[in-house]
């Protein structure tokens with residue numbers, strides 16, 4: 001599904017965020033990405049979503065070399081990657097329904113299909129009863145679930161989450177991770193960046209670890 005082949009990323013100003021990173025993810029695999037602050041986790045996720053491009057090396061997505069995707073192709077690529085952030089990035093003056101509908105509205109989908117898909121996505125995160133609420137009226141965990149509904153509403157083959165449980169207590173964090181597992185079970189490839197070693201260890205899933213921009217071999221850490 002995803003292959004990184006000796007990928008490096010330097011930012012203007014000389015910050016080397018990733019150095020020669022290689023790994024592969026199978027379709028419908030669930031993997032955690034961990035590492036210290038500044039290790040390059042967000043940068044790696046941004047390369048998958050084409051929010052940044054590599055300085056060297058190749059990223060393959062579903063067999064396609066992303067270096068060959070032109071500027072105009074980027075919005076089409078982004079529809080294949082559902083993005084979830086720690087701070088939800090919800091529009092505060094729009095209802096839950098409108099927030100989730102936004103990616104479909106942008107893609108030009110018809111009203112009836114939008115309604116059907118948004119309600120299905122809200123149902124998947126158990127928030128159908130809150131579709132008319134404004135984000136401010138929701139708890140932190142509920143707001144994160146709206147962010148997840150918005151990420152999955154276009155039915156992308158991959159979900160990428162950057163510290164999705166960063167602001168949540170352990171019980172709510174487990175609930176959010178449980179949601180990701182449900183999407184994985186229906187064939188979605190999932191990558192979750194997290195600092196939360198305890199929670200990650202509990203899940204027993206595959207873990208990729210970055211240290212100062214380099215991928216550490218699994219046998220070198222616990």
Ligand SMILES: Nc1ncnc2c1ncn2[C@@H]1O[C@H](COP(=O)(O)OP(=O)(O)OP(=O)(O)O)[C@@H](O)[C@H]1O
Pocket residue numbers: 011012013015016017035036037038039040041042043044
């Ligand atoms: N837009 C940017 N311009 C310049 N340097 C950047 C930019 N984004 C990230 N960096 C640098 O690249 C390195 C990796 O940052 P990145 O955000 O990928 O790490 P991270 O592991 O996600 O950290 P955190 O856990 O704190 O979010 C850091 O040194 C950071 O300062």
